[in-house]
Amino acid sequence: MYRIFVNDKPIILTTEVSPEHNFKNYLMSSVNIGKVIKELNSTSLEEVRIIGKKQETLIKKFLKKLPNVIAGGGKVINDKGEVLFIYRNDKWDLPKGKTEGKETIEETALREVEEETGVSGLSIVKPMETTYHIFKRNGKHKIKITYWFEMKSNYKGDLLPQENEGITKVVWLNQEEQIKALENSYANIRSLI
Secondary structure: OEEEEEOOEEEEEEOOOOOOOOEEEEEOOOOOHHHHHHHHHHOOOOEEEEEOOOHHHHHHHHHOOOOEEEEEEEEEEOOOOOEEEEEEOOEEEOOEEEOOOOOOHHHHHHHHHHHHHOOOOOEEEEEEEEEEEEEEEOOEEEEEEEEEEEEEOOOOOOOOOOHHHOEEEEEEEOHHHHHHHHOOOOHHHHOOO
């Protein structure tokens, strides 16, 4: 099963048909993605389920329905066990950004975290869940596919928010502070913490 978020409401890709209750079912072969996005944004529906035939082809078929934007990001943990958060667009988030040129997704994630936060000395510990969300730019919907990595750093210097990217704060948060921050975050970020 895959979840693609439209704001905080998921489009769930599945092979199972369930009776509708606070959600709608659509067939992958005939779904109108624009209509689904509009429904999620303008009704009380909690989610939409898109039904495909084979589990292994669900995401591949769905990703063909909208232009893709590839991004990499990091959940950075310091030697105190705190996680690095950014504050952008009035929400707590993790640092991430789009790939540039021929860089690998790992290089993208490391570069973006450093650019957005000022934290250096980053190393990747392991890959994490990939997240998907739909956004609108210049009147067109796109799917952002973000490849996440758990990272570590023993950086002790100043945290420098990348203001030209709309980031107003960069902070290390302990477990209690993370729980509070996640109340004002995105569903796909909550799934990573």
